[in-house]
Amino acid sequence: MYIKKNLKKITVTSDISIRESLDNLNSGGIQALLVINKDSTFAGIITDGDIRRHLLKDGNLETSIGAIIKKDSTIAMTEDENELNDIFKRNKINHIPVLNKKNQIISLAMRADLNNKSYENINSSIVVMAGGKGSRLAPLTNIIPKPLIPIGYSTIVEKIFDSFVNQGFNNFKLIINYKKELIRSYFNELEHSYKLEFLEESKFLGTIGGIKEFSKKLTDNFVVTNCDVVTDINYHKFFKHHIKKEAYLSILGLKKSTKVPYGVLKLDEESDVTGIQEKPKQTHTIMTGIYIINKKALDFIPDGVEFGMDELIEKLIFNNKVVTSFVIEDGWYDMGQFSEYKKLLMHIDS
Template identity: 35%
Template sequence: MKAFILAGGKGSRLLPYTTNFPKPLMPIKDKPILEIVIDRLRKADIKDITFGTGHLAELLQAFFGDGGKFGVKISYSREDEPLGTAGPLNLVRDKFTDTFLVMNGDILTDIDFHELVNYHKNEKSIATIALSKRTVDIDFGVVTLKNDNQFSEWKEKPIIEYLVSTGIYIFEPEALDVLPSEGFFNLPDLIIKLSENNKKVTGYVHHGYWLDIGRASDYAKACEDYGRYV
């Protein structure tokens, strides 16, 4: 199975660390973030990987090469200008003739990729979004009013649950048929467009570990949680 990893972002929320260093190469213990990602993909027999690169692409290529020493095959697709999270797929759409995976290159997770792919195929979906449950503690009494501003309901310090995208997707090649042939386009826009075209899009809820390394505090947590996702 093939995978496309988005590794071209500037990591602006992690400045100044990412000024001269791509975020996917930031080390967790003795391995870069992206090497940990590759290890998990390889163990799931996902070994044909394309990196979508941009910012400091030459450093990524110098470190990972053709992927041989990591037990995978790696190729590179470099965007000359920002294309969003879905736009880069235009540059490599001919590579994907069967079910494929797309994910961000700064995600640490213990997700079972085999189970995710099997779920996608059993559902006969054109796209599957891997999701993670999150909660928000509200420190106040939440009041709901009726249309005439009369009191309706009071919830004291409720806990709100919601699902968030993990940045991991499974697609069928036909999903790219709705992708504009050029320009900036994001994966949420692709998902919405598929749904608007009455294509089956499903969600797979992952109940295990997942961390998106967006800020310095996330990076610190990733270092602290090392044993939970390797």
């Protein structure tokens, strides 16, 4: 069982202001801060959601953290795995501070961390495709590269990183091209708890073509995600499905219903009307832009030419290789469209 011992970046004193705490919150990578009193005893825990709710109520950034922390935080007095699991099962929480008899924090257990020892794919490469121009969000992306578009107190790509870090993943590859120096500069100035390597495309090679030139840097099974989608799925279940199916490529699918805004005619072969259906709802399983790929699939990508993910999928199917889907029904947000971007902001603020 993994217990987080290095707590320096995520620990603050109760007298500092919310403004001062934001740097710790952004660099900590767990979306929460541990708060201590001046005598180093435990005062409480605060999440990024607590801060957002405070600010939405016209809260002041100069308010002290101590004024808004959760006074009744759930704690543990032991690092015993069974006891911590029981606490997580009884409470809808992601973090449990572990205290000693002097009421001082000695470690932090996180819900995702408890079972890390059973997750064989915890060290898998997480490849984020951040080289595109983000034309759907122009003119905003004429100035800011899509990965750095703000979401709450951080950026879209950091939200993606956080969704993996909170489940124990730590090995990120960021493929860059458009406005690459801005992206590099941003992360070079940012303190973070995960491993991050920039992979620079020699030229734009489509949605998947650029992956092949970096194959030696990737694990046998790796995640590929667009840099404009955020999801709260359990990635370990996704990996389990991929491995069980012995798939070359697994697609995260989403059941999505669309309502036709008009009455629909039912016609026979002679174009005679046999019935009508008023504003029917159609349900499809769509591609979310998140995949798990086995390195063997890279052999089907041609060298040095533009190649799309759709082409790879069709080529694998044509060659009778297993392509499967792990289907979810909600918890996915496409920031590449302004309407979905607004929904994501609302989700984060809730």
